[in-house]
Every structure is written in C-alpha cells, then in structure tokens.
Amino acid sequence: MAAKIKKGDTVMVVRGKASNKGETGKVIEVSKDRSRVVIEGVNIVKKHLKEIPNVREGGIYEVEAPVHVSNVMLVCPNCKKPTKVGFKIVKEKKVLRKFRFCKKCGENIDLVSEKELRG
Numbered sequence: 001m002a003a004k005i006k007k008g009d010t011v012m013v014v015r016g017k018a019s020n021k022g023e024t025g026k027v028i029e030v031s032k033d034r035s036r037v038v039i040e041g042v043n044i045v046k047k048h049l050k051e052i053p054n055v056r057e058g059g060i061y062e063v064e065a066p067v068h069v070s071n072v073m074l075v076c077p078n079c080k081k082p083t084k085v086g087f088k089i090v091k092e093k094k095v096l097r098k099f100r101f102c103k104k105c106g107e108n109i110d111l112v113s114e115k116e117l118r119g
C-alpha cells in the first residue's frame with residue numbers, strides 16, 4: 001500500500017499527548033515501516049547523547065521524538081485543514097495515475113505513481 005504520509009508533508013498532531021495536540025510541522029523523517037514520523041519542532045524530548053569525536057559534543061540535546069502515524073493528520077495544501085488522505089486512480093488514455101487526495105475538499109495532493117497500460 002502506498003504511504004499516506006510522506007517526508008515533506010505538513011501534518012497536525014490530533015491525538016496522543018495533550019502537550020502536542022494541535023501542533024503542526026513538516027515531516028522530516030518516516031520510519032521504515034511507516035508507523036512513525038518525525039515532525040520538525042514537534043514532540044521535543046531531552047536526550048542525553050554521547051560525544052562523537054569531530055561530530056558532536058556529549059550532553060543534553062533537545063530532539064524531535066517520533067510520533068505514531070495514527071496520531072497525525074495531513075494538513076491539506078489546498079484547503080489548509082487537517083484531513084484524511086485517500087487514493088484515487090485516474091485513467092487517461094493508456095496511462096493509469098494514482099493520486100493522493102484530500103477527503104475534505106476532494107483536491108488531489110500529489111501524484112503517487114504512474115503506470116502505462118500495454119496493448
């Protein structure tokens with residue numbers, strides 16, 4: 001199945017810790033199994049990190065902790081509202097195009113894949 005939330009999307013936290021609810025930010029990382037996302041400036045935790053010579057000093061760092069993907073909603077680039085993402089397939093001549101679309105306003109968000117039909 002295609003990913004509903006992708007790197008670069010703007011999302012809003014809609015469930016989970018009260019302190020994070022309603023916060024929005026840009027997805028900067030998606031876990032391999034797509035269950036968690038790291039959102040820029042959201043869900044900041046203090047983390048003690050060891051020194052890595054020539055890379056960073058040891059100490060307490062404030063970093064974004066991942067948020068479970070079920071706790072976030074995509075903010076539609078068109079209607080600017082947190083929304084559920086749907087997929088739709090459009091057939092144009094011999095090309096099948098799959099889009100993510102906003103279930104609130106119905107606008108396409110982006111192209112997911114394109115497939116040419118043979119024959």
Ligand SMILES: [Zn+2]
Binds near residue numbers: 077079081083104
């Ligand atoms: Zn929309």
